[in-house]
Amino acid sequence: MSARLLNTADASFARDFAVLLDRAQGVDPAVEQTVRGIVDDVRRRGDAALLEYTQRFDRLTAAQAVQLEVAPSRIARARESIPAAQREALEQAAERIRRYHERQRIESWDYREADGTLLGQRVTPLARVGLYVPGGKAAYPSSVLMNAIPAKVAGVRELIMVVPAPDGAVNDMVLAAAAIAGVDRVFTVGGAQAVAALAYGTDTVPRVDKIVGPGNIYVATAKRLVFGQVAIDMIAGPSEIVVVCDGKTPAEWVAMDLFSQAEHDEQAQAILLSPDGAFIERVRAAIDTLIKDMPRAAIIEASLSSRGALIHTRSLDEAMTLVNRIAPEHLELSLADAEAWLPKVEHAGAIFLGRFTPEAIGDYCAGPNHVLPTAGTARFSSPLGVYDFQKRTSLIGCSAAGGARLARIAAVLAEGEGLIAHARSAQYRAKP
Numbered sequence: 001m002s003a004r005l006l007n008t009a010d011a012s013f014a015r016d017f018a019v020l021l022d023r024a025q026g027v028d029p030a031v032e033q034t035v036r037g038i039v040d041d042v043r044r045r046g047d048a049a050l051l052e053y054t055q056r057f058d059r060l061t062a063a064q065a066v067q068l069e070v071a072p073s074r075i076a077r078a079r080e081s082i083p084a085a086q087r088e089a090l091e092q093a094a095e096r097i098r099r100y101h102e103r104q105r106i107e108s109w110d111y112r113e114a115d116g117t118l119l120g121q122r123v124t125p126l127a128r129v130g131l132y133v134p135g136g137k138a139a140y141p142s143s144v145l146m147n148a149i150p151a152k153v154a155g156v157r158e159l160i161m162v163v164p165a166p167d168g169a170v171n172d173m174v175l176a177a178a179a180i181a182g183v184d185r186v187f188t189v190g191g192a193q194a195v196a197a198l199a200y201g202t203d204t205v206p207r208v209d210k211i212v213g214p215g216n217i218y219v220a221t222a223k224r225l226v227f228g229q230v231a232i233d234m235i236a237g238p239s240e241i242v243v244v245c246d247g248k249t250p251a252e253w254v255a256m257d258l259f260s261q262a263e264h265d266e267q268a269q270a271i272l273l274s275p276d277g278a279f280i281e282r283v284r285a286a287i288d289t290l291i292k293d294m295p296r297a298a299i300i301e302a303s304l305s306s307r308g309a310l311i312h313t314r315s316l317d318e319a320m321t322l323v324n325r326i327a328p329e330h331l332e333l334s335l336a337d338a339e340a341w342l343p344k345v346e347h348a349g350a351i352f353l354g355r356f357t358p359e360a361i362g363d364y365c366a367g368p369n370h371v372l373p374t375a376g377t378a379r380f381s382s383p384l385g386v387y388d389f390q391k392r393t394s395l396i397g398c399s400a401a402g403g404a405r406l407a408r409i410a411a412v413l414a415e416g417e418g419l420i421a422h423a424r425s426a427q428y429r430a431k432p
Contacts, residue, residue, distance in 0.1 A: 002284050003258075003270065003308030008318060020271075020309050021326060023237065023375045027221065035192045035221040042196035047203050053193040058166045060188060065204035070170065070186040078175035086173060093365035094145050094180045100367030101150045104386035110395055117402030120395040125155035128206060129389060130198035130230075131183065132213035135164040135190055139171035140214070142363060146370050147212045147233075147384065148181035154389035159183050160208055162198065164190025190215075195222035199230045212371070212384065233384055237375035238267035238307075241359055242328040242348075244319045244341075247276030249334040249355045255286035257332060260360050262303035263296040269307040271326070273319040280310045320344035327378040330359045349378045403429045 006016050041049040047065035054060050054068065062068050079087065110120025131147050134140055144161070151159055161178055163170065165188035178186055187205055189197065195215075201207025210231040211223055223232045241261040243254055258270035274280055287304070291297050313319040320341065323331060327347035335341060338353040345351060349372030352359055363370045371384035398406060407430035414422035 002287055003272075003304040003310050005280070005284070005310050005312070007312040008314055008322075009312075017311075017322070017325075020307070021376075027224075028217070031217055031221055032225075035218055036225060038192040039196040039199075039222055039225055042193050042202070043200045046197075046201075047205075050189060050193055050197055050202055050205070053191065054189050057191055057193075058164050058188075060165055060168050065202065068187050068189050068204065070175065070188060075175050075179050075183075075186060078172040079179040082172050082176050087176060089365070090141060090145070090173070090177055090180050093142070094149060094177075096365055096367040097145055097149045097369075098153060101153045101369070101386050104150070105153065106387055106390055106392070113402060115402040115405065116399030117406070118395060118397035122393040122395055123390050124393065125157070126151075126209045126231075126389050126391060127156070128158040128160065128208045129156050130208035130211045130213075131159060131161045132190075132194060132198075132211060132215050132219060133161060133163040133174060134213075134215055134219075135166070135171065135174065139174050141171070141173040141177035142370065143214060144174060144177035144183070145181050148178070148183050150369065150384060150386045151212075151389045152182045154386045156389050158185070158206070160198065160206060161186045162189050162194040162205075164188070164194070190219075192218045192222035195219060195226060199226035210389070212388070214371075233371065233388060234373065234377070234381065236371075238269065239264040240269045240271075240326075240329040240374055241332065242271045242273065242323055242326055242330070243332040243334055244316065244323060245272065245274045245276075245279065245332075245334040246316065246336060247274055247279035248336060251279065251282035251286040252290060253355070253358070254283050254334060255290050257334075257358050257360075258283075258287070258304070258308065259290065259294060259300050260358065260363075261330065262300040262308065263294065264299075264303075266299055266302040267307065268303045270304060271308065271328075272310045273313055273322055274311075275313050275315050275319065277312050280312055284310060316341070317344070323348065327373075327376040329372045329374045329378065330362070332357070332359055347376075347378045349373045349381075349383060398429075404431070 006013060050065055051062055106123050108123045110118055112118050129151050133143055148159055161183045163174060170188060197205040198208045198211050208230060212233040214236055220235050224235055239261045243257055245254055261268050262270045272283060294300055324346045329349040331348040332352045333341055334355050350362055369383045369385060373381035407426040410426040411423045
């Protein structure tokens with residue numbers, strides 16, 4: 001088993017590379033119809049619909065929706081009940097994430113012109129944010145930290161977390177992460193119904209201003225449908241990694257770095273770019289050897305076989321050109337002088353510099369956010385950050401002299417657009 005081998009010198013490379021980058025992810029009409037029905041039902045019937053869907057999909061029965069909320073004492077107890085090593089790791093990761101994101105705060109500012117006119121920008125946090133945390137196939141306490149901590153650093157007053165609890169089971173590490181990150185309330189509800197409850201509010205689940213956090217295709221579709229009613233972080237696609245290597249990093253390291261994203265999902269994409277053909281063969285051999293010990297081997301094999309590639313380039317410069325065409329979510333520069341190559345990178349969600357910086361460190365504890373743009377959207381999108389939980393309001397305050405001066409300009413422009421009420425409104429202030 002291995003990813004496909006490509007060579008930029010081959011006549012077929014342009015076609016093969018285009019196929020590799022085909023990220024067309026059309027909306028499944030059946031999924032959208034199902035999700036739309038759930039969202040509309042929760043919007044109309046609120047708690048009653050929420051209870052029905054939670055029983056149907058998670059086999060969790062509650063007489064009243066209030067029973068879906070996790071008691072604060074349960075959350076606090078989870079922090080103390082998990083193994084000390086896990087608690088310490090979560091706390092250390094949280095501290096690093098917090099310190100990094102504290103540097104991202106955007107502050108209000110203003111200035112006065114010579115005539116006394118005040119202009120500025122007021123920056124305020126969102127009032128209430130909803131955080132979706134997956135809880136079906138696996139537990140993701142790292143997602144709790146990465147989404148909740150920037151929100152709290154921004155000053156969000158209330159953070160509402162929803163997490164599915166199949167058969168009533170909630171992962172203690174997820175609850176411990178919620179306690180450490182400062183989540184205010186937790187509800188054991190998931191899927192499209194949880195997104196709808198956050199977007200529209202029910203008698204029990206409060207309506208939020210923004211929904212963040214990863215989820216499956218039903219969650220992603222629900223977020224897309226409620227966008228506009230609330231803000232959302234992004235519609236994330238499958239995970240991606242591109243490794244650029246000069247051939248000097250141990251092949252086993254690079255193979256495992258490719259595995260680290262391939263194990264997420266059969267649709268995840270892992271690509272190696274290197275000008276060293278012999279090294280590519282060593283990585284290929286390492287993949288075949290190491291896959292035997294991987295618990296998620298079937299997922300890794302499916303990902304690498306369908307969407308992975310080991311690409312032999314003519315040079316590192318050519319590799320960087322391909323990186324910018326891919327615009328990957330994660331980019332590892334496994335090079336002798338990685339920082340020297342940074343100016344060549346135009347598009348990437350996160351860049352991991354040097355042989356000793358695997359992407360996995362960024363997923364958990366380096367500090368920068370692991371919520372990153374996928375599917376080539378790094379061309380115009382950024383990682384999740386404090387700025388995603390702040391809003392900006394313009395400030396304009398004219399003095400009498402300043403108002404008269406600006407009113408004359410505004411009146412001319414308004415008349416040119418045929419908006420006479422605008423012009424008259426300004427002209428009233430333009431009179432001496």
